[in-house]
Amino acid sequence: MKMTGAKILMECLLEQGVDTVFGYPGGTVINLYDELYKYQDKIRHVLTSHEQGASHAADGYARSTGKVGVCFVTSGPGATNIITGLATAHMDSSPVVIISCNVSEDLIGKDSFQEVDITGITMPITKCNYLVKRVEDLADIVRQSFAIARSGRPGPVFIDILSNVSAAECEYEPVAQEHHSTTGKLASLMQRASHNFESPKPNMDDINKLVEMIRESRKPLLICGGGVVRSRADKEFNEFADRIDSPVAITVMGGGGFRGRNNLTTGMIGMHGSQASNMACDGCDLLIAVGCRFSNRVALDPETFAKQAKIVHIDIDRSEINKNVKTDHHIIGDAKDVLAILNEQIEQQHHDEWKEYVFSFDTETIYEEESDTLTPKQITKAIAELLPQDTIVATDVGQHQMWAIQHFHFDYPGQLITSGGLGTMGFGLGAAIGAQMGNPDKRVIHITGDGSFRMNCNELATEQYYDLPIITFVFNNGALGMVRQWQTLIKGKRYSATDLDRGPDFVKLAEAYGLKGSRVTTVEELEAAIKDAIEWNHGYVIDCAIEMDEMVRPMVQGGKRITDFIVK
């Protein structure tokens, strides 16, 4: 059947099972929006306040549901506004497809109004990107984009469609999703992928070698990385840890990959890792990292990192092997497959003595509690007690992010949504909106700081319009707390540009957007506010006053040995 490019795109989205797109209209993308209007009973469009919010929402939707998040933007500034969202998704391997229209073919390359070379700009921050110049190519490119975004190591894909292509017509033949891999360019990509692409299985020699290493180990440590979350391999990982009887350290991106309340958990590892995690890392004789790329926030000093251990790296992306840390052995494969096979091969191990040593150190920070101020632990504790255990937590970036990850105990992949790699302040609210859209039956909360919240709080309008009952908790210390902490510890308390002694009043801000808010300074007030928010059941902002000088503890400086705590 003959259709316009815009209509073909809608049909292709339906092939993929897309029912929600986030975005912002504009001049060049007007044909897509016109078609979207006709498809509104099948595809829901979520209009955000800013394109950046839309890109984070698509990302939050993808991370929480495991499905591909989709976002529409216009050319020029619309497209450049999603750069931070793309880079965030790219660093954290989140499957997002962003679709924009560029100016028409006769105008491209002439510095026309709202024209920018967006495929050039996005090349380093996408898994793949496309410029669609012929309507005949459109359906195939959309099918490739979704397959590439969600397969292998997931990541964002950008499609730039010339605006005349969206109006041009060609034949469209529907292809069910299960047949995509045998049509068009995907068929040739498939043939090129591994020689055993039909059922990619990890190499058995590699598996057997690791099994041998596990049998010989007396002091093993597992690291649960973001790959466990992306592959939804939590059950397999849990069985693996139980079988090896090994302590498990969790990275920021690994939150939810291994149950935070499991008694094998040593907590977070790295710069703000728990003493138990970091001491275990330093003392272990076998370190098995699953879906973790040894970033400089984990392997602070690659030379001394786990230097007594044989390091084994399990990852889907071969280019991660030996990139940051030299490893002794690696297995390439999807975490779920590799762990399932390993679980079949390994008999039950016991490491009581080693566990006793590791768990003699703290797995969580301990605070001195006074009645008239709130500590980070008190806030997270009140939240955990009053809200359901499966609450989805979206965070921004900074001290509040570390506290949330240290003190909440996540149960399942997709429960923690945080910008780990790029460290994007302003990520959280958009991501929470996306997560709530994808999980209408779950409670979604947004943990933020006064600095991060100020960046993209305009999305409160989106929260209000779509009536999303997200509760925002602002850890308000009147400062850019994480930078201030560094200034305290490293820069002789010269607080350059980190005081936030300025507006807005977050309660009034919430009210201005038609939401409710309250400011709390004690545990009692906080609990009352949470109960009020639950009852109100619309968007709510709780402004929690905390001490300006509260630090994220422990802390190890970048580049230092993982046990060189500068504060404990």
Added chain:
Amino acid sequence: MNEIKKHTIAVLVDNEAGVLSQVSRLFSRKGFNIESLAVGTTDNPEISRITIEVLADEDHAELIANQLRKLFIVHSLKVLPPEKSIRRELVLLKVRAENSVKRNEVIQIANIFRANILDVSPGALTLAMIGDEGKTEAFEKILEEFEILELARTGVVALERGQETINEDTKEKGEFNYGKNVL
């Protein structure tokens, strides 16, 4: 710090728009200058071969090679071992020769180096020679006394000696392709 030396990287890629910038950006990202770059189609018109020479230590060369291998547009990649590789480039030179004496001298040198004389004009000669950089540099150096008016080189292309090719199915190649699966 590891020793900096020249690495020759051969890559088979899709013959498509934008491929060269995807490849070259991985060098510029780390601040490496590409010493030499040659691109051309292969026996399969859908696939191009890029030969890149870069000055880097072993670790960085390996890192760049690995990040290249993971791109969807890359079919195969090999860091060619210097002792087992044939490397050649074509150099075109325009040399001043204002009279017959000078002209004869240049022609003699060209013959010794087995260079071809492509054009003879009053005042200048245009020569072509093929070789690795040892040979081309020596040639260039000796022609300097006549004054080189213009010089163009194609960039090095290289193949491995013996039966081995860039296309072998190794375990490592399978591992990189694994990450590209689109199931």
